[in-house]
């Protein structure tokens with residue numbers, strides 16, 4: 130997980146092609162480093178270094194960067210003059226994105242210099258010096274060049290379209306960036322132009338607690354990340370996934386809906402075990418099937434979100450399966466675990482009157498989890514009063530003052546612009562029938578949108594994983610919810626509520642959101658890392674019908690505008706999960722609130738008291 134913006138650890142395949150594009154030679158280097166540097170002419174060059182030697186440096190001119198599969202940790206840099214393709218794979222996605230941004234910025238900045246030290250076209254670059262970290266001067270030069278100026282004197286076109294294939298968003302970001310005046314009074318401080326510039330990664334915004342988790346994981350420890358709803362556990366998990374090599378990192382969650390939020394697969398699907406109830410021997414033989422065993426053996430880090438819903442007995446079985454398949458005596462067969470969840474939210478589904486066993490009560494839990502870190506800052510809600518209400522509900526407390534505040538929301542008008550509140554139900558059958566009945570009641574023809582799945586024979590698996598259905602039918606007036614973060618800066622985020630107001634000439638729905646924003650919604654792609662570098666993907670509109678939703682499916686989500694009836698609550702933690710989806714008291718309506726429905730499990734409360742006691746006693750933060 131070590132990172133430097135100019136060096137990328139990866140698998141690198143170097144393909145040499147002829148003029149027609151036919152393959153002449155190929156070389157695959159599994160433990161390679163791609164390094165950005167400069168040659169003696171100050172050109173930006175790339176060197177591929179690997180344990181047995183090096184290739185390059187390759188001058189980056191007349192190039193194309195293919196970034197379509199960046200989310201899968203893959204990219205290709207095609208050098209057209211040299212007729213070479215550098216195909217990188219197994220890159221941690223975050224690090225790959227930063228590396229490519231750095232390369233593009235250096236190339237864009239280089240545009241202005243090009244020609245100032247022109248060399249004859251026959252000159253071959255032989256020298257290599259690692260490029261300096263990005264600095265303000267690079268950024269300023271890149272911004273100038275993005276303006277599309279021509280360096281006519283040197284007969285070099287700097288028009289971005291021809292020489293600098295920058296993404297629209299990078300161009301926009303470059304143009305928006307302002308340079309702060311150098312206010313430093315320190316005469317020894319580097320001049321502004323030389324000041325190192327940190328490329329913003331998604332880790333830049335992490336809290337101290339969240340960064341601490343990253344360090345623990347870097348150390349190789351298995352960790353349990355916990356904390357109340359909205360403390361950024363899943364957000365952090367996504368950042369962690371982006372920092373680990375995709376080939377050996379498996380990202381899972383206890384339910385399909387939770388897996389969709391983090392772009393992973395279900396724990397059962399990873400394990401190859403379709404039922405918790407199977408005896409251990411059967412679980413081992415299911416996991417030993419060739420196409421499943423390969424993943425078990427390859428896995429170095431296993432992430433599991435919403436661990437509270439994983440049955441403790443099943444966790445013990447998985448631990449034993451891991452040792453058996455990997456032929457290792459180490460806990461969980463030596464796999465590093467990153468577990469995430471809140472045991473005060475939904476518990477494991479309990480069948481046939483069996484005693485409920487949480488994962489932390491599993492025999493193998495203590496052996497497998499070296500550190501527990503509790504995140505304390507709530508991000509989902511801003512309103513202190515509502516956060517305090519939720520903290521009480523979480524531990525099963527509902528004093529009269531809180532009951533009153535929640536009852537006061539019963540007749541609250543939270544609808545605006547025709548957007549109705551999403552009803553959260555305890556049972557799924559109510560959800561489907563409500564959505565279908567409401568859609569049927571709307572006048573007009575329904576418009577049908579069919580998803581494109583990368584593996585059509587995996588449609589069922591994708592249906593279980595993806596928040597959007599294979600077939601979506603919409604009408605004008607349909608209540609919808611975004612099922613993907615499209616543009617966080619404009620609040621077009623997962624869970625944002627809206628109504629379809631029209632369809633464009635091309636047939637795309639126009640949605641009016643609670644924020645007042647009207648947006649045409651186009652197709653989006655979901656990628657699910659099924660592990661081992663494999664991925665399933667679906668292209669569909671990022672919308673789902675939102676008259677109703679189940680509390681189970683809502684776990685992990687942030688929702689605009691919700692109505693909750695807690696009459697049917699049958700689980701501890703269920704009322705807390707439902708209430709904590711709302712962003713504020715003003716966007717929530719609780720029908721027929723009964724404080725006796727607010728319950729927390731006693732064993733879980735004791736578990737959390739204990740981890741805090743240990744934390745206080747050791748004074749060292751994580752326990």
Ligand SMILES: Nc1ncnc2c1ncn2[C@@H]1O[C@H](COP(=O)(O)OP(=O)(O)OP(=O)(O)O)[C@@H](O)[C@H]1O
Nearest residue numbers: 334335336357358359360361362363364508509685
């Ligand atoms: N460091 C952060 N900076 C900014 N926003 C954050 C940060 N961490 C989390 N968030 C935002 O807070 C919201 C809640 O985060 P997230 O869904 O990860 O919480 P959670 O702990 O997984 O909640 P739950 O227990 O309900 O699943 C999200 O909108 C997320 O984008």
Ligand SMILES: [Mg+2]
Nearest residue numbers: 362363364685
């Ligand atoms: Mg979550």
